[in-house]
Amino acid sequence: MLALTRKNKIRELVLEQKNVTVSELASLFSVTEETIRRDLKSLEESGLLIRTYGGAYIQDGVVNDLRDSLRETILVPNKQKIAKKCAEFINNGDTIALDASTTAFHICSEIKNKRITVLTDSLKVSSYLSNYDNIHLISTGGTFLNKYSSFTGKSAQKTIMEYFVDKAFVSCRSVDMQHGITDANEEIAAIRTLLIERAKKAFLIADHSKFDNVSFVSICGFDKIDVVVADEPLNAEWHEFLKQRNISLFECAQDDPADKA
Amino acid sequence: MLALTRKNKIRELVLEQKNVTVSELASLFSVTEETIRRDLKSLEESGLLIRTYGGAYIQDGVVNDLRDSLRETILVPNKQKIAKKCAEFINNGDTIALDASTTAFHICSEIKNKRITVLTDSLKVSSYLSNYDNIHLISTGGTFLNKYSSFTGKSAQKTIMEYFVDKAFVSCRSVDMQHGITDANEEIAAIRTLLIERAKKAFLIADHSKFDNVSFVSICGFDKIDVVVADEPLNAEWHEFLKQRNISLFECAQDDPADKA
DNA sequence: TTGTTTTTTGTTTGTTTTACCCAAAATAGT
DNA sequence: ACTATTTTGGGTAAAACAAACAAAAAACAA
Numbered sequence: 001m002l003a004l005t006r007k008n009k010i011r012e013l014v015l016e017q018k019n020v021t022v023s024e025l026a027s028l029f030s031v032t033e034e035t036i037r038r039d040l041k042s043l044e045e046s047g048l049l050i051r052t053y054g055g056a057y058i059q060d061g062v063v064n065d066l067r068d069s070l071r072e073t074i075l076v077p078n079k080q081k082i083a084k085k086c087a088e089f090i091n092n093g094d095t096i097a098l099d100a101s102t103t104a105f106h107i108c109s110e111i112k113n114k115r116i117t118v119l120t121d122s123l124k125v126s127s128y129l130s131n132y133d134n135i136h137l138i139s140t141g142g143t144f145l146n147k148y149s150s151f152t153g154k155s156a157q158k159t160i161m162e163y164f165v166d167k168a169f170v171s172c173r174s175v176d177m178q179h180g181i182t183d184a185n186e187e188i189a190a191i192r193t194l195l196i197e198r199a200k201k202a203f204l205i206a207d208h209s210k211f212d213n214v215s216f217v218s219i220c221g222f223d224k225i226d227v228v229v230a231d232e233p234l235n236a237e238w239h240e241f242l243k244q245r246n247i248s249l250f251e252c253a254q255d256d257p258a259d260k261a
Numbered sequence: 262m263l264a265l266t267r268k269n270k271i272r273e274l275v276l277e278q279k280n281v282t283v284s285e286l287a288s289l290f291s292v293t294e295e296t297i298r299r300d301l302k303s304l305e306e307s308g309l310l311i312r313t314y315g316g317a318y319i320q321d322g323v324v325n326d327l328r329d330s331l332r333e334t335i336l337v338p339n340k341q342k343i344a345k346k347c348a349e350f351i352n353n354g355d356t357i358a359l360d361a362s363t364t365a366f367h368i369c370s371e372i373k374n375k376r377i378t379v380l381t382d383s384l385k386v387s388s389y390l391s392n393y394d395n396i397h398l399i400s401t402g403g404t405f406l407n408k409y410s411s412f413t414g415k416s417a418q419k420t421i422m423e424y425f426v427d428k429a430f431v432s433c434r435s436v437d438m439q440h441g442i443t444d445a446n447e448e449i450a451a452i453r454t455l456l457i458e459r460a461k462k463a464f465l466i467a468d469h470s471k472f473d474n475v476s477f478v479s480i481c482g483f484d485k486i487d488v489v490v491a492d493e494p495l496n497a498e499w500h501e502f503l504k505q506r507n508i509s510l511f512e513c514a515q516d517d518p519a520d521k522a
Numbered sequence: 523t524t525g526t527t528t529t530t531t532g533t534t535t536g537t538t539t540t541a542c543c544c545a546a547a548a549t550a551g552t
Numbered sequence: 553a554c555t556a557t558t559t560t561g562g563g564t565a566a567a568a569c570a571a572a573c574a575a576a577a578a579a580c581a582a
Contacts, residue, residue: 003529003530003531019263019265019266021263022568022569023567023568031531031532032531032532032533033568033569034531034532034533034569034570035530035531035532037568037569037570038530038531052263052264052265053263053264053265053539053540053567053568053569054263054264054265054540054567054568055263055265057263057265057266123387123388123391123400126384126387126405127384127388130384130405130407130410133407136404136405137404137405138402138403138404138405138416139384139400139402139403139405139412140402141399141400141401141402141403141412141416141417141420142399142400142402142420143397143398143399144387144391144397144398144399144400146391146394149391151400151402154423155399155402155420155423156402158419158420158423159402159403159416159419159420162415162416162419264540264541283558283559292541292542293541293542293543294558294559295541295542295543295559295560296540296541296542298558298559298560299540299541314549314550314557314558314559315550315557315558315559523582524581524582525580525581525582526579526580526581526582527578527579527580527581528577528578528579528580529576529577529578529579530575530576530577530578531574531575531576531577532573532574532575532576533572533573533574533575534571534572534573534574535570535571535572535573536569536570536571536572537568537569537570537571538567538568538569538570539566539567539568539569540565540566540567540568541564541565541566541567542563542564542565542566543562543563543564543565544561544562544563544564545560545561545562546559546560546561546562547558547559547560547561548557548558548559548560549556549557549558549559550555550556550557550558551554551555551556551557552553552554552555552556
């Protein structure tokens with residue numbers, strides 16, 4: 001049996017009977033319990049179930065179609081690296097903002113066990129984090145944009161204006177030295193502008209494909225950004241540019257840090 | 262059996278029969294009494310029951326939105342009947358409000374193909390309807406209440422105040438002739454009050470278990486209600502009461518309408 | 523095809539969690 | 553105050569987990 005087939009069957013099973021045990025699945029598929037644990041682990045990270053001692057379960061209704069987010073497979077390993085890096089900055093007691101980007105969604109699985117407050121415009125982030133009691137979850141609400149899985153519009157903006165956060169983790173479409181941070185969608189850009197504005201510390205999440213490009217709508221200039229988290233090392237010009245503006249830069253190597261030696 | 266499953270079953274049991282003994286549970290699940298004690302301890306810490314010498318119990322009466330989680334799982338066929346009935350009132354082009362009740366969630370599957378606008382405080386409703394492009398989805402946002410899967414609080418209320426809807430479908434905990442529509446949770450009640458207020462036509466969704474009871478917080482009086490949708494036929498007294506107030510009543514038979522013959 | 527790399531699965535080892543047993547302390551009933 | 557029962561805490565065994573490594577399978581390039 002194909003590994004993916006097994007995972008799909010596990011997903012179906014857990015959807016059907018709400019909870020499964022490791023031993024049950026191991027004997028069902030004739031594989032080791034370790035293999036099952038690995039499967040459950042990856043399924044949990046995709047937000048399809050929640051692991052517990054001895055097995056896994058789902059809460060009825062909440063986790064519906066997050067599996068689609070699995071398919072956004074471009075640059076996933078890089079985004080996970082960035083997500084892991086970002087999670088390092090998030091401590092218990094923090095109040096953070098997560099936008100409706102793929103990377104922000106990946107951050108969720110890294111922080112699900114922390115005791116924090118999360119403000120988000122993303123439905124996927126909300127759905128995922130709603131399973132964890134230790135997360136104090138606040139949604140911006142507003143008009144739902146299917147394409148981005150984001151709540152936007154005047155209502156969302158007004159709601160954001162009611163809160164302050166310690167750290168905001170915001171992605172974008174393009175980053176350019178001259179034109180700053182830009183996005184393709186006006187509504188999304190407006191939300192991101194606000195999330196950054198309401199944060200003590202703004203983290204710009206951007207993989208290398210976004211640099212040196214300009215998109216339609218402006219989110220903000222570099223003066224609002226405190227930290228940039230990128231996937232691959234940027235060139236010297238960018239290093240100098242960010243350094244001048246007192247912006248910290250974190251570059252997540254694709255593989256081991258030892259690679260750089 | 263999964264440890265978590267056992268705890269859930271204990272929770273259901275104590276909700277069902279008000280009190281349980283350690284020895285009873287130990288023999289029921291074939292574990293030692295110490296194990297049960299630990300379970301009860303952790304359940305007590307999450308506020309789901311109160312431990313006493315020899316067992317545990319819950320207080321039935323004023324402040325118990327605890328029973329609601331059990332309530333979710335009962336009378337499902339009835340709720341589906343009500344949901345189907347409600348869906349008949351919803352037409353293309355309508356703007357409707359759905360609250361965070363089980364019945365409202367059931368309504369979703371009935372209206373998923375209609376071209377409508379939906380305002381909701383329920384994460385489950387949002388998650389479900391987000392998959393359908395024909396649904397214009399608006400979330401109230403706000404602070405997430407895990408127990409109800411609902412967004413509440415000041416932000417949610419402010420957002421609701423920005424919209425008007427044609428029809429609101431709202432459930433509750435209790436319905437009483439003298440004290441009107443009431444609920445166990447203050448935050449949820451506040452949201453429901455507003456949803457009703459902002460609707461041209463307010464539909465009260467209530468299965469028979471809710472009638473002639475009073476809960477802690479008031480949602481509204483009968484003057485705000487336009488239609489009542491119940492599962493089983495109400496008694497003559499209620500018929501008269503609603504008729505006097507010009508409130509339409511729809512009673513959904515449990516099975517086929519032919520059953521009543 | 524062959525050989526190499528990558529991915530997946532199984533195995534081993536050590537750690538953590540859970541459940542059980544037993545004895546001492548605490549509690550309720552008489 | 554006495555007694556029977558329950559609770560608590562310590563110690564122990566078993567189950568589950570995590571991490572590291574080895575083997576097998578699959579994917580890939582030459």
